[in-house]
Amino acid sequence: MSAVIDPHHAGHGLTDHHHGPAKGLMRWVLTTNHKDIGTMYLWFSFAMFLLGGSMAMVIRAELFQPGLQIVQPEFFNQMTTMHGLIMVFGAVMPAFVGLANWMVPMMIGAPDMALPRMNNFSFWLLPASFGLLVSTLFMEGGGPNFGWTFYAPLSTTYAPESVTFFIFAIHLLGISSIMGAINVVATILNLRAPGMTLMKMPLFVWTWLITGFLLIAVMPVLAGCVTMMLMDIHFGTSFFSAAGGGDPVLFQHVFWFFGHPEVYIMILPAFGAVSSIIPAFARKPLFGYTSMVYATASIAFLSFIVWAHHMFTVGIPLTGELFFMYATMLIAVPTGVKVFNWASTMWQGSMTFETPMLFSVAFVILFTIGGFSGLMLAIAPADFQYHDTYFVVAHFHYVLVPGAIFGIFASAYYWLPKWTGHMYDETLGKLHFWMSFVGMNLAFFPMHFVGLAGMPRRIPDYNMMFANFNMVSSIGAFMFGATQLLFLFIVIKCIRGGTPAAAKPWDGAEGLEWTVPSPAPYHTFSTPPDMATLEAHRTDPRHD
Amino acid sequence: MTEDRQTRRLVLRLCVLVVAMFGFGFALVPIYDVMCQAFGINGKTAGAYQGDQVQDAERQVRVQFLATNAADMVWTFGPQADEVTVHPGASTQMIFVAYNPTDKPMTAQAIPSVAPSKAAAYFHKTECFCFTQQVLQPGERIEMPVRFIVDRDLPADVRHLTLAYTLFDITARKPPVAQATP
Numbered sequence: 001m002s003a004v005i006d007p008h009h010a011g012h013g014l015t016d017h018h019h020g021p022a023k024g025l026m027r028w029v030l031t032t033n034h035k036d037i038g039t040m041y042l043w044f045s046f047a048m049f050l051l052g053g054s055m056a057m058v059i060r061a062e063l064f065q066p067g068l069q070i071v072q073p074e075f076f077n078q079m080t081t082m083h084g085l086i087m088v089f090g091a092v093m094p095a096f097v098g099l100a101n102w103m104v105p106m107m108i109g110a111p112d113m114a115l116p117r118m119n120n121f122s123f124w125l126l127p128a129s130f131g132l133l134v135s136t137l138f139m140e141g142g143g144p145n146f147g148w149t150f151y152a153p154l155s156t157t158y159a160p161e162s163v164t165f166f167i168f169a170i171h172l173l174g175i176s177s178i179m180g181a182i183n184v185v186a187t188i189l190n191l192r193a194p195g196m197t198l199m200k201m202p203l204f205v206w207t208w209l210i211t212g213f214l215l216i217a218v219m220p221v222l223a224g225c226v227t228m229m230l231m232d233i234h235f236g237t238s239f240f241s242a243a244g245g246g247d248p249v250l251f252q253h254v255f256w257f258f259g260h261p262e263v264y265i266m267i268l269p270a271f272g273a274v275s276s277i278i279p280a281f282a283r284k285p286l287f288g289y290t291s292m293v294y295a296t297a298s299i300a301f302l303s304f305i306v307w308a309h310h311m312f313t314v315g316i317p318l319t320g321e322l323f324f325m326y327a328t329m330l331i332a333v334p335t336g337v338k339v340f341n342w343a344s345t346m347w348q349g350s351m352t353f354e355t356p357m358l359f360s361v362a363f364v365i366l367f368t369i370g371g372f373s374g375l376m377l378a379i380a381p382a383d384f385q386y387h388d389t390y391f392v393v394a395h396f397h398y399v400l401v402p403g404a405i406f407g408i409f410a411s412a413y414y415w416l417p418k419w420t421g422h423m424y425d426e427t428l429g430k431l432h433f434w435m436s437f438v439g440m441n442l443a444f445f446p447m448h449f450v451g452l453a454g455m456p457r458r459i460p461d462y463n464m465m466f467a468n469f470n471m472v473s474s475i476g477a478f479m480f481g482a483t484q485l486l487f488l489f490i491v492i493k494c495i496r497g498g499t500p501a502a503a504k505p506w507d508g509a510e511g512l513e514w515t516v517p518s519p520a521p522y523h524t525f526s527t528p529p530d531m532a533t534l535e536a537h538r539t540d541p542r543h544d
Numbered sequence: 545m546t547e548d549r550q551t552r553r554l555v556l557r558l559c560v561l562v563v564a565m566f567g568f569g570f571a572l573v574p575i576y577d578v579m580c581q582a583f584g585i586n587g588k589t590a591g592a593y594q595g596d597q598v599q600d601a602e603r604q605v606r607v608q609f610l611a612t613n614a615a616d617m618v619w620t621f622g623p624q625a626d627e628v629t630v631h632p633g634a635s636t637q638m639i640f641v642a643y644n645p646t647d648k649p650m651t652a653q654a655i656p657s658v659a660p661s662k663a664a665a666y667f668h669k670t671e672c673f674c675f676t677q678q679v680l681q682p683g684e685r686i687e688m689p690v691r692f693i694v695d696r697d698l699p700a701d702v703r704h705l706t707l708a709y710t711l712f713d714i715t716a717r718k719p720p721v722a723q724a725t726p
Contacts (some may be wrong), residue, residue, distance in 0.1 A: 114551050157615075182558045190551045220562050224569025236717060239573060242655045243614065243712030247588075250576050254569060315661055317583055 020522050029124075031528070032116035033522060034101045035478050037123050039419075041098025042412075044126055046488070048090030049405075053481050055083040060274030060443070060477040063470050066462050075459035077145035078137060084148025088266065089173050090130050092400065095408045096269040097180045098467075103415065106183060106513040106520065107202045109193025109529045114186035115179075122179035129172035136162035136169075138421040144411030147458060149259065151298045152240035152251040156232045163233065174223045181215035193512070193528040199293070201513050203286065206293050207272030209488055210300045214261045214268075217304075222258040225251070226300025249314050256307035264303045268366075268397060271338060274360040276511065277414050278342050279359035282349025283508035288341040295334035295341075302331045312383045328378035332371065339368055347360060354506075359410035362402055362437055370398030374450065388458075391451025395443045401480075402437075409436070409487070414509075416494050421519030432490060435483035442476025442539040582594045583665075587657040587708075592667030592675060593693065599633035600696050606704035607694065614712045618679070619644055620654060621711045636672065640688045640709065644680035651721040652654035654688075654709045662686045663705045674709065679720040708713060 021027050021036065028040060033244075058079045062070045071079070089419045103121065105112055115117045136143035142159035144150065155163060188209045192201070201209075228239040228251075238244025242253045271292075279286045285294065308316055308324040343362050351357070373395040377383055386392060409432075416424050446469035451457075455466045462470065503512035580588045607630055609623035620643045630636045644650055654674040658664040668676075673688035680686060692707070 012714060071645075113556065159545055163609075178562055182555055182562075186551050186554050189554060190547060208563065216558055220566035222568040228570070228573075241654055243714050245575070245655075250573065253576060254572050257569075258571065316586070317662060319584075331640065361626050541565050 019443055030120070032112070032120050034105050034113045034116065034119065034508050035419075035520065035522065036068065037113075037119050037424070038101030038103075039040070040099045040123055041094050041101055041126075043121070044238075045091050045093075045098060045408075045430070048086050048094070048130065050484065050488075052083050052086035052091055053484060055079045055086065056477060057481050058475070059083060060474040062460050063462070064474040065471070066464055066467050068461055071454050071460070073460045074142060074145060077147075077458070078143045080458050081144045081147055081150075082133070082137065085133065085144070087400070088148060089177075090126075091406070092404045093177060094126060094268045096208075096211070096266075097184075097413050098175075098406075099204075099269065099408070099415075100184050102182075102419065103411075103513060104205055105188055105191070106418075106516065106524055107205050107511055108188065108191065109512050109525045110187060110191035111523065111526050111528075113183050114191055115183045118179050118241045119183050122176045122183065125172050125176035125179075127360050129169045129176065132165050132172065133169035135203050136160075139165070140288070143151050143401045144300055149255060150229075151250075152229060153254070156229055156240055159233070164230065170226045171223055174219045174226075175213050178219045179313060181212040181219070185212040185216070185430070188212070193525065194367050194530065196512075199290070202350065203275035203289070203292055203296075204269065204272035207268040207275075207296050210296050211265050211268045214303070216263050218258040218261045218265075220253065222262075225258060227254035228254070249311075252311050252314060252410045253307070253506065255309045257304075260307040261300070261303040263396075263399070264299055266404045267407075270363065270411075271296065271403050273407050273411040273414070274342065276509075277356045277360045277410050278364075280414070280506045280509040281345045281354060281360070282348040284345055285510075286341070287344035287347075288337070291337055295337040298334040299331060302327065302334070306331065307377055309380075309383070312380045313387045321468065325378055325380040329375060332375055335371055339364060339371075354413075354426060355424070355433055356410045356414035356506075357407045358430065358433045358437075362433070363406045363410060366402030366406070366441075370395060370400075370403060373398060379470060388456055389451040390447040390455045390457055394444050394447035394451055397447070401440050401444065406436075409433075414506070415513070416491070417505040418513055418516075418520055420495050420498075421493050421501055422498035423501050424490055424498065425506060428486065428490045428493075432483060432486050435486065436480055439476050439478075439480030439483055443473050443480055444476070446470070446472050484487050547556045560685045563682060564654045586654060587659055587661040587664045589656050589658055589664050589667055591671060591673070595668070595694055596631035597696055599631045602629055603632055604629050605632060605694050605698065605702070607692075608698070608706045609640075610706055610708035611640060612708065612710045613691050614710050617652070617711050619650070619711060619713075621654075621709075630694055632694045632698055635691060635693050636673075637689055637691045640673065640690065641685065641686040642678060642680065642711070644682060645683045648715075649679060649681050650715045651718045651720050652680070653712050653714045654678075655712065657708045657710070659708065660702065663698060663702045666698040666702075667705065667707065668695060677714065679716060692709060692721060 003300045021031070028036065035273060043272065058071060059076065062068070074384060084318055101113065115451055127264060139162040141528070143162055144155070144166045146154040146159060188201070188205055228237070231237040232239055232241055232246070238246035240246050240248050247392075275286055275292060306324055306328045308320060309328045312321055312324070353361070373391065377386055377392065413424060413429055449468045453466065455462050499519040503517050505518065512529060513520070515529065561612070581590060590615045606627055608627045611622045613621060614617065622641060624641065628638065629635060642652065656669070656672070656674050658667045669690060669692045671689060671691040673690060678686060678688065694705075
């Protein structure tokens, strides 16, 4: 019954099952345990969150007042670029892979991930990748300065020398993501406990299954895209160089064919997590489980046919603008289904507002605001006004910060008792939430206004008339940034001690992960739980 | 163990998908070119046009010319006239002049683009210096013709269109051959 493919390791899970983890540093280097790897992913992601966050602090410090005072424009460009790359690929994506590693096997009653050794490799590629990426900042000519979207020819003809390191870093993290996704998909499709049918899976598992397929479909396209850049720069091809018959606009098509599904990769697992958390604290089963599954699948499908809405201003024909405009607006339908389902789940529930629930409720409200500004941007004629302004920055920070990142915080607080065996400090958790909530809104809400008034993004200086809003934004950003150190403290405090957590610390929580003790033993479900256990613990989110 | 075999088969399939999508990324290049041709996207014009049209003496279209140097290109480059008025269907010629002020032989490539982009499919070049590369010796000046026909089917709302050339220095990519020693 072992999940390990390698025949030498067959049965490993059974024989090894009484042993705890190995001792010392090599435990982490060599581990194939999904919980260890999940932990490493989460810590790595948090480290990257702080690094990318400190770059955001540099950006906001420079934008605190008009004029140039702290950094030079060249360095400012490197900061905006690296902030985006690190947050997208280093913080948000690995955090979700970490959550998947920890929770997916425990939610479906599997002993481990389907491919434990590959799991180890896909994690350890990440430090290598980001080491390479961050090292470019110390190279002559500086790091990537062409924006996280690295449009050609900025990233080819006019790029700093270090661009090759950037390309290899993207290759490495792409390989890591693809392997991680294959692993999650194989685990979900092949290692479910008997009786755990697809439509009984918790939504976090469902959203990750769909995310896994999205990753497998688009990360190779990104790899192809940077490979073409590499060839243009070093091997004399002209994929993106007009001089040799190529086309820079082609770059944008290839990039956004990856880039748009990518934004759903960063939000779907958060959808799944809050779909577990909201029912737990509303003490009601999730409203509309089946429609949630179909809505997630529809969003994933639609994400492949809307990419050109990022490119309304490059000169696509009118019919193209209309198609991409309507296709984009169509995404509001399944997303609306989800938002209404969450609201209906809370409706008349016996709600309590522990930290995970606070983050989840804020997620629903603030993500919806981000969705509305997305609808505004989807209107092709209006987009000509909003394009490349701070309105876009406000939009995607509203879907990524209170969307993806609040989803991750909610998940962390929700499952911390299971991971550590202790309850976190609820007072500090609430403080973290309120500081993040206020800081985040102060930072990003004024960006809507300066964007509509025409402040361009990615520029270190701005017109005097934007000064007040920018100062408010910066104060909010500093507040949000500093608060994350409180989160670090809360997590460390929770690991080191606290009220012991029960196997199921939340009354309304459902799912197999709550049937194992807290902290979860090193090996769980070495023998799969049987159907009777499943039913007894009411894992079917649709139960009556 | 059947579970292992199942996993192996699934992983193999997923790997095939990964390779296929990597290939698809590259397949987007020809797909993009075909789409641009088919829908006249992006102001891309087709290659040499073979064919003749009867001119439409009723209608007049203004054709404007633009010449731009790409970054780091030092030649002087421009059309002999900024604008001509033509009848659709009629074959018209315009001369562009390029001059190499440096003391080195250089190769250049001009890339055309037509605006508005929906007119691109109706702008036919029967002869163009952009179909080949230009090699200019130090101090050499050259007159380069483009001969074109504006299609009779040009949408009625297009009254003027712009033919823009961007001149790129491709000396590094295609070094000027043989004649280098005068």
